[in-house]
Amino acid sequence: MVQTQCVPRRVLVMTRIGLVLLTAELAQPERAGALSYSKLAQSCRGRIGPANRVEHVEISDHRVLKYIGEFWTSKQRQAASISEISYRACFKPQLPRFFIELLTQKNDTVYDPFSGRGTTVIEAGLLGRSIIANDANPLSAILARPRFSPPDLARLETRLAALPFAKEFETEVDLSMFFHPQTLMEIISIRNYLKEQRKTGHEDDIDRWIRMVASNRLTGHSTGFFSVYTLPPNQAVSPESQIKINRRLQQQPEYRDTRKIILKKTLSLLRNLTEAQKRNLRIAGNSAIFLTKDAVDTAEISSESIQLTVTSPPFLDVVQYSNDNWLRCWFNTLDAGAISKQITISRNIEDWRKKMSSVFEELFRVTRPGGWVAFEVGEVRNGKINLDEYVVPLGLEAGFCCAGIVINQQTFTKTANIWGITNNKSGTNTNRIVLFCKN
Numbered sequence: 111m112v113q114t115q116c117v118p119r120r121v122l123v124m125t126r127i128g129l130v131l132l133t134a135e136l137a138q139p140e141r142a143g144a145l146s147y148s149k150l151a152q153s154c155r156g157r158i159g160p161a162n163r164v165e166h167v168e169i170s171d172h173r174v175l176k177y178i179g180e181f182w183t184s185k186q187r188q189a190a191s192i193s194e195i196s197y198r199a200c201f202k203p204q205l206p207r208f209f210i211e212l213l214t215q216k217n218d219t220v221y222d223p224f225s226g227r228g229t230t231v232i233e234a235g236l237l238g239r240s241i242i243a244n245d246a247n248p249l250s251a252i253l254a255r256p257r258f259s260p261p262d263l264a265r266l267e268t269r270l271a272a273l274p275f276a277k278e279f280e281t282e283v284d285l286s287m288f289f290h291p292q293t294l295m296e297i298i299s300i301r302n303y304l305k306e307q308r309k310t311g312h313e314d315d316i317d318r319w320i321r322m323v324a325s326n327r328l329t330g331h332s333t334g335f336f337s338v339y340t341l342p343p344n345q346a347v348s349p350e351s352q353i354k355i356n357r358r359l360q361q362q363p364e365y366r367d368t369r370k371i372i373l374k375k376t377l378s379l380l381r382n383l384t385e386a387q388k389r390n391l392r393i394a395g396n397s398a399i400f401l402t403k404d405a406v407d408t409a410e411i412s413s414e415s416i417q418l419t420v421t422s423p424p425f426l427d428v429v430q431y432s433n434d435n436w437l438r439c440w441f442n443t444l445d446a447g448a449i450s451k452q453i454t455i456s457r458n459i460e461d462w463r464k465k466m467s468s469v470f471e472e473l474f475r476v477t478r479p480g481g482w483v484a485f486e487v488g489e490v491r492n493g494k495i496n497l498d499e500y501v502v503p504l505g506l507e508a509g510f511c512c513a514g515i516v517i518n519q520q521t522f523t524k525t526a527n528i529w530g531i532t533n534n535k536s537g538t539n540t541n542r543i544v545l546f547c548k549n
Contacts, residue, residue, distance in 0.1 A: 167499070169499055174512055176514065177517065179519065189203035189204060190233075190382060191378060192383055193232055194378065194379060195227050195326050196330075196343040197226050197227035197344050198345060200227050200229055200344075201486055202229075203233050205420070205541060205543070206420040207233045207237070209420050209482070209484045210234055210420065213417070213482045214234075215417075216237075218240065218417035219241070219242060219416050219417055219418075220239045220240070220241055220416070220417065221416045221418070222242075222243055223405035223469065223472075224244075224405060224422060224423050225250045226245060226250055227250070227254060228243060228255075230421065232258075234394065235258055235391045235394035235395065238390045238393075238394075239394065240397055240398075241394050242398070242411060244401040244403055245402065246404060246405070246449070247452070249438055249444070249449075252318075252321060252322060253325065256318040257379070257391065258394055258395025259391075259392060259395055261315065265316055266316055266320075266376060269316045270373060275296055276295060276298070276299050276302075277295070279295045279298045285349070287338075287352040287363070288329060288337040288340065288352055288363060288437075290338075290365040290366065293336055296368040297336060300320065304320070304321050320372060323372045323376055323379075324336075324368070324372060325438045325442060326343060328346070328437050328438060328441060329346050336368055337363065338361055340352055344434065346433075348436075399411070404452070405469045407472070408472060411476045414476070414481075416478060417478060417481045418481060418483075418484070419476075419482070419484065419485075420484045421485060422486040422487070423466060423469065423485075423487070424453065424456070425497065467504050467507065467508070470505055473508065474508040474509045474510060474548065477510075477548045479549065482545065482547050483546040485543065485544045485546065486541055502515070502544055510548055511547045511548075511549055515545070516541075517541070517543075518540070519540050
């Protein structure tokens with residue numbers, strides 16, 4: 111027998127929000143139709159068209175609505191410039207912003223247990239929400255936390271000018287295939303300076319900003335990076351592979367001025383931030399919590415304190431984070447091998463399901479009554495596995511109500527690669543978000 115979902119009744123009065131109509135219809139599936147979908151899509155800033163539709167799917171004896179369409183912009187570059195930090199397998203800023211605007215109010219707490227580059231919490235901070243970020247990889251906090259303290263450019267220039275660049279250097283790994291000797295000397299000098307600042311407890315917001323930007327500029331495919339031409343910055347190749355790239359392209363590393371590149375990237379990150387947004391980020395940063403924990407064990411987060419979680423967990427063994435981030439780990443004196451053991455890389459769907467079951471139990475503990483979880487899972491194994499159909503039962507078993515599955519489809523563009531989007535099929539990028547509410 112097919113059952114309908116439990117319905118968080120307090121949300122039904124919020125008729126100004128289209129997604130609430132989605133929730134209401136789950137109590138009466140027979141009422142699902144074009145009028146309600148039209149209102150939902152309007153609230154999503156989407157366009158009504160023949161490709162937009164509502165479907166039903168039966169999962170674990172529950173009838174769940176799938177809303178399929180283009181619910182947020184397909185223009186990759188419309189987000190705040192502060193978001194333009196590369197990281198593998200991250201979603202676009204428009205995704206968390208949509209749910210933050212829809213399901214939270216100012217000063218509510220927004221959480222991401224798999225924070226990555228910090229997309230969710232940055233968007234929450236920009237919108238005046240409090241934030242908590244967690245990720246087993248310490249690179250996550252290195253890339254996210256500094257952006258809650260946008261620097262004064264004069265102070266940054268002064269600090270960069272004062273960086274002590276050595277005339278000789280030693281390194282435990284051969285990086286000559288990536289960097290010109292002078293550039294490598296500067297990189298090692300910055301690395302040693304930051305290491306000493308952290309060791310002595312003198313690292314401040316400007317140092318952390320330099321660390322974040324330098325980590326992001328190590329390797330890439332233009333002169334805006336420290337390295338010779340290589341793969342995009344969210345995917346560092348091995349030294350052996352870079353030697354082959356150099357040989358194939360008949361290239362040698364040229365000198366890159368690290369100070370100028372750090373300053374140029376800073377200007378780019380800050381270019382469209384308003385004073386109000388900078389203020390919101392600083393306020394959120396003052397109370398922010400950054401954890402480096404397993405997502406199933408976050409005792410530092412108070413029970414029933416989170417209004418909204420927006421997250422995207424590791425997808426089976428699709429992404430090898432340690433391989434992609436080995437150079438960033440080296441620069442930040444982190445053990446890539448040890449980090450890799452802490453990150454969830456499940457080889458099969460059953461192992462992944464067991465891990466996510468524990469994650470949902472912890473999410474239920476920290477979510478307050480009336481709070482939400484937007485769990486983005488995409489498609490894996492070339493669309494052969496739709497993880498959303500595995501996620502729905504996990505949320506129900508933890509105690510959540512399932513408000514439906516939102517499937518955002520966009521025409522694939524070349525720039526999507528920059529944002530780490532890989533779940534493209536037939537020219538389309540698809541985000542699949544399972545939405546839960548705690549009654």
